[in-house]
Amino acid sequence: MNYHIVTYGCQMNLHESEKIAGILKEAGYTQPSSPEEADIIVFNTCCIRENAENHAFGNIGALKQLKRKKKDLIIAVGGCMVQEEGKAAFLKEKFPFIDILFGTHNLPELKSLIEKKRAQRKAVISVTAERADTEDGVSPVRTSYPNAWVNIMYGCNNFCSYCIVPYVRGRERSRAHGEILREVKGLIGEGYREITLLGQNVDSYRDGDGMTFPTLLDAVASLGGDFRLRFMTSHPKDFSEELVAVMKKHKKICKQLHLPVQAGSNRILKLMNRRYTREKYLGELAYLRQEIPDCEVTTDLIVAFPTETEEEFRETLSLVEEADFSSAFTFIYSPRTGTKAAAMEGRICEETAKDRITRLVELVNRKTREKSAKYVGKTIEILCEGFDEKKKLYLGRDEYGRMGYFRSNRNRVGDFVMLKITEANGISLFGEEV
Ligand code: 5AD
Ligand code: SF4
Numbered sequence: 001m002n003y004h005i006v007t008y009g010c011q012m013n014l015h016e017s018e019k020i021a022g023i024l025k026e027a028g029y030t031q032p033s034s035p036e037e038a039d040i041i042v043f044n045t046c047c048i049r050e051n052a053e054n055h056a057f058g059n060i061g062a063l064k065q066l067k068r069k070k071k072d073l074i075i076a077v078g079g080c081m082v083q084e085e086g087k088a089a090f091l092k093e094k095f096p097f098i099d100i101l102f103g104t105h106n107l108p109e110l111k112s113l114i115e116k117k118r119a120q121r122k123a124v125i126s127v128t129a130e131r132a133d134t135e136d137g138v139s140p141v142r143t144s145y146p147n148a149w150v151n152i153m154y155g156c157n158n159f160c161s162y163c164i165v166p167y168v169r170g171r172e173r174s175r176a177h178g179e180i181l182r183e184v185k186g187l188i189g190e191g192y193r194e195i196t197l198l199g200q201n202v203d204s205y206r207d208g209d210g211m212t213f214p215t216l217l218d219a220v221a222s223l224g225g226d227f228r229l230r231f232m233t234s235h236p237k238d239f240s241e242e243l244v245a246v247m248k249k250h251k252k253i254c255k256q257l258h259l260p261v262q263a264g265s266n267r268i269l270k271l272m273n274r275r276y277t278r279e280k281y282l283g284e285l286a287y288l289r290q291e292i293p294d295c296e297v298t299t300d301l302i303v304a305f306p307t308e309t310e311e312e313f314r315e316t317l318s319l320v321e322e323a324d325f326s327s328a329f330t331f332i333y334s335p336r337t338g339t340k341a342a343a344m345e346g347r348i349c350e351e352t353a354k355d356r357i358t359r360l361v362e363l364v365n366r367k368t369r370e371k372s373a374k375y376v377g378k379t380i381e382i383l384c385e386g387f388d389e390k391k392k393l394y395l396g397r398d399e400y401g402r403m404g405y406f407r408s409n410r411n412r413v414g415d416f417v418m419l420k421i422t423e424a425n426g427i428s429l430f431g432e433e434v
Helices: 011-026 050-061 064-069 087-094 104-119 165-169 177-189 213-221 241-249 266-271 278-291 310-323 350-373
Strands: 002-007 040-045 074-079 100-102 124-126 147-151 194-198 228-232 256-258 296-303 327-332 379-388 393-397 403-406 416-425 428-433
Touching: 002 011, 011 040, 011 074, 011 104, 011 147, 011 194, 040 050, 050 074, 050 087, 074 104, 087 100, 100 104, 104 124, 147 177, 177 194, 177 213, 194 213, 213 228, 213 241, 241 278, 266 278, 266 310, 278 310, 296 310, 296 350, 310 350, 327 350, 350 416, 379 403, 379 428, 403 416
Parallel strands: 002 040, 040 074, 074 100, 100 124, 147 194, 194 228, 256 296, 296 327, 403 428
Antiparallel strands: 379 393, 379 416, 393 403, 416 428
């Protein structure tokens, strides 16, 4: 039987969809296919911003016709959006043809939910408020070779005032380090060349034996084999010299840190409940670069948080000038029901928000282009990840996260390749193998 999975959102969700594919395989759906040929279609949703939800609504709605034509097709919707308070009932009402609704905590039940649905006409809904265990007991069908994602912890306790993640992913839970090391060892044995440790907030990792994130990272990086190690996401409030020391100690750990700053104004950072200041953040970058001079930093930025003034927005611009990020993800603030910020006064109008994001994106792009241009003539080592059908070029990333494209007449996916850069275009570098 065939399956089709539609994924929205972050790496966590991409990896969760690999787990969903693993569960579908156990339930007899072994062949990925187009939606038209699928026997089951699963949506793995995101709710971090309103537009993520609107995308999903549009695509779920579009299946009404298909479902009418193909009565046996099962449509399942799961993930963060379904976990939102009252959302499962809302989805059932809006899209009565949905067969299965499952929350973020209910992923391991998916196989039994499918079996239940096969046996009854009525839709099956399972959304529980919390989950204590950390092992899914499923072998993911991995689709990201040569990279493999490994969860180290789930949930978030930080409650940044704009963010819905703590509500839909629950409290922090760390996997036992023994389980993580076992999984990583297995993946290296299978030939994976890049391991990315995933957590909403990796610095909060602490397992039952008291192991912390820097010690876990040290242990993973000490495993034998030819692989690279990445991790995300870090929080500036938890930045530690110990973490930097571990990054510096191991060649295997990529010299790249994703450290979301969100805003450049201390007043806004306080309203966001981020628990650090602009000065502390910039101090951390200075320390990181003193210890690891070639380390690249990427970030997340939000504009038009409630009450943000033009002056305060300019502090975000000036922080971007100062911080020397290699790239940044930029977002317009999106109110999320149930979060503290959603109840704040002082919403910024759409026109101002759009103006701010345009100016920010221009600046970020200019800085990225300037950084990329410096690579022309240099040689970088990339791990080849895939083939770009449009460009007809192989592509991969160097340890700093820069994307490099090159031509080859044989399959290079999974190879470490030395590229002499001949051209830079925005964030992408083009080169020849040397
Ligand atoms: N509005 C806009 N951006 C948000 N993010 C999280 N919540 C919101 C929101 N309500 C952004 C943050 C975070 C990234 C994953 O998404 O920048 O780091
Ligand atoms: Fe959301 Fe903040 Fe937790 Fe990140 S640290 S998931 S932004 S609450």
